[in-house]
Amino acid sequence: MWTPDQLDLVIEMKNNYRVYDLGHRFSGIQGSVVNALPGNVANYTITCEKDGSVYSKDTVTNLLGEYKIQSLKPGLYAFNLVAPNGSVVKSEVIKIERGVTLDYNWTV
Numbered sequence: 570m571w572t573p574d575q576l577d578l579v580i581e582m583k584n585n586y587r588v589y590d591l592g593h594r595f596s597g598i599q600g601s602v603v604n605a606l607p608g609n610v611a612n613y614t615i616t617c618e619k620d621g622s623v624y625s626k627d628t629v630t631n632l633l634g635e636y637k638i639q640s641l642k643p644g645l646y647a648f649n650l651v652a653p654n655g656s657v658v659k660s661e662v663i664k665i666e667r668g669v670t671l672d673y674n675w676t677v
Contacts, residue, residue, distance in 0.1 A: 595668075596643055597638050598638050598673050600636065600674040601634045602630050602636070612653040613629070613652060613658075615629075615638065617638060617641070618646065619644055619647075644664070646663055659675060
């Protein structure tokens with residue numbers, strides 16, 4: 570049973586911490602690796618670093634060349650596309666915004 574003080578607190582929290590967008594939203598990046606010539610785009614690695622190497626994540630593309638990195642903190646990241654043989658194919662600096670999953674495709 571809630572006391573009147575607890576009910577007031579619950580109402581205050583609902584008003585102060587109102588969520589306007591329903592659903593769960595991630596800050597992150599997703600997309601695919603596309604080959605200009607017919608060829609395999611699986612097993613490419615996408616790495617990202619923020620503030621040097623303090624905050625970094627990576628992922629590997631699937632058979633279709635698709636990838637997704639979720640739960641990134643907002644800010645500027647240095648992204649690298651790494652071929653299966655370990656060589657860096659491309660590098661980009663991309664801004665990640667809060668609550669938005671950016672669609673970004675790489676062409677090799």
